[in-house]
Amino acid sequence: MIPFDYRRPPDVGSAVAAATGSAGVAFLAGGTNLMDHMRRGVAAPEVLVDIGRLPLDSVDELPDGGLRVGATVRNVDLAAHPVVRRDYPVLARALLSDASGQIRNLATTAGNLLQRTRCVYFQDVTAPCNKREPGTGCSAIGGSTRHHAILGASAHCVATHPSDMAVAMAALDAQVAVLGTSGPRVVPLVELHRLPGDEPHRDAVPAPSDLITSVDLPPLPPGARSLYRKVRDRASFAFALVSVAAVLRVEGGVVRDVRIVLGGVAHKPWRARRAEDLVLGSPADEEVFRRAVDAELAGAAPLAGNGFKVVLARNAVVSALRELSREQR
Amino acid sequence: MTDLPRPRVLAGRRPMGTKGVGEIGIVGTAAGDAIVDAAHRVTGVRDPPVTLDHFLR
Numbered sequence: 001m002i003p004f005d006y007r008r009p010p011d012v013g014s015a016v017a018a019a020t021g022s023a024g025v026a027f028l029a030g031g032t033n034l035m036d037h038m039r040r041g042v043a044a045p046e047v048l049v050d051i052g053r054l055p056l057d058s059v060d061e062l063p064d065g066g067l068r069v070g071a072t073v074r075n076v077d078l079a080a081h082p083v084v085r086r087d088y089p090v091l092a093r094a095l096l097s098d099a100s101g102q103i104r105n106l107a108t109t110a111g112n113l114l115q116r117t118r119c120v121y122f123q124d125v126t127a128p129c130n131k132r133e134p135g136t137g138c139s140a141i142g143g144s145t146r147h148h149a150i151l152g153a154s155a156h157c158v159a160t161h162p163s164d165m166a167v168a169m170a171a172l173d174a175q176v177a178v179l180g181t182s183g184p185r186v187v188p189l190v191e192l193h194r195l196p197g198d199e200p201h202r203d204a205v206p207a208p209s210d211l212i213t214s215v216d217l218p219p220l221p222p223g224a225r226s227l228y229r230k231v232r233d234r235a236s237f238a239f240a241l242v243s244v245a246a247v248l249r250v251e252g253g254v255v256r257d258v259r260i261v262l263g264g265v266a267h268k269p270w271r272a273r274r275a276e277d278l279v280l281g282s283p284a285d286e287e288v289f290r291r292a293v294d295a296e297l298a299g300a301a302p303l304a305g306n307g308f309k310v311v312l313a314r315n316a317v318v319s320a321l322r323e324l325s326r327e328q329r
Numbered sequence: 330m331t332d333l334p335r336p337r338v339l340a341g342r343r344p345m346g347t348k349g350v351g352e353i354g355i356v357g358t359a360a361g362d363a364i365v366d367a368a369h370r371v372t373g374v375r376d377p378p379v380t381l382d383h384f385l386r
Contacts, residue, residue: 001332039333039335040335041335120345125335143344143345144344144345146382231381233380233381241381308381308382308385311385311386312381312382312385315385
């Protein structure tokens with residue numbers, strides 16, 4: 001067994017203080033990802049800072065009609081929250097397509113956002129991996145790449161971010177509250193995660209000692225519909241090959257609001273801004289949707305084993321937008 | 330909780346990091362053939378494994 005120090009600070013301030021200044025520190029909440037990694041030797045933190053019992057587990061309605069989701073709200077509770085079910089179907093569906101019931105009972109909001117890639121080479125301590133051990137090389141490039149990135153990857157890493165919840169939250173323009181040593185700040189969810197570049201060991205922008213305290217979900221525009229569609233190899237307990245979170249508002253046959261986010265295709269939830277720009281203000285018809293997503297995917301660089309993801313992503317986006325526009329005729 | 334042996338299989342590395350462990354690998358072969366046949370009957374595609382990428386257009 002690899003020894004580690006366990007701390008359970010009484011408040012968020014001391015949690016951040018406990019995590020500051022030591023390189024081998026990790027926050028522990030649900031533990032559904034970190035415990036696996038400690039067992040497998042993928043992670044070997046010297047200090048665990050347990051935030052699981054801090055009062056960060058409430059969902060509060062905001063004056064503007066939005067929601068503030070605490071960092072340690074369980075995935076199961078968020079999916080079942082009446083306001084999430086009523087106002088953010090994209091999020092409820094994403095959460096319920098994530099992992100399994102048992103895992104959702106433990107997994108938390110912040111932990112879901114900061115979970116690590118399920119790249120098989122990252123999780124196999126006998127394989128070189130730039131994300132796990134910087135500078136050792138990437139085993140996926142030239143290996144099995146069925147589950148890997150088609151957008152925004154680098155020569156150092158082609159891993160994807162595995163979260164469904166984060167993809168939905170990116171479509172909701174969620175804002176992440178982060179507490180660091182220099183105080184609190186807000187990071188838009190679409191900017192929380194990084195592309196791998198030449199530092200694939202860094203998944204997210206905040207430092208390891210920064211603590212996510214909550215996530216704000218602004219209200220959707222009145223009349224907007226949303227959905228989450230996940231395509232995977234099994235109907236349950238499988239990560240997305242491709243997923244789509246979409247928000248659409250159509251008025252008089254013309255698209256007045258649109259948000260499109262792809263999951264399973266990049267190192268972060270992929271907000272398809274180019275496609276959104278082409279759809280916004282255009283007639284809500286399938287040909288427009290197809291041209292828009294083709295423009296977005298023109299930048300795709302599939303690997304030897306995942307060229308099908310380009311077709312899959314295109315079909316999934318067109319199908320999601322078509323379904324949302326049909327609801328608004 | 331983390332005090333488990335860490336098995337390592339070093340020989341015979343495959344692209345997925347997997348290694349065969351005997352007859353487990355042939356369980357379900359007959360059922361698999363039936364599924365491949367059924368998928369072929371519907372789509373005209375016979376290209377196992379029966380994963381969605383083989384049926385995409």
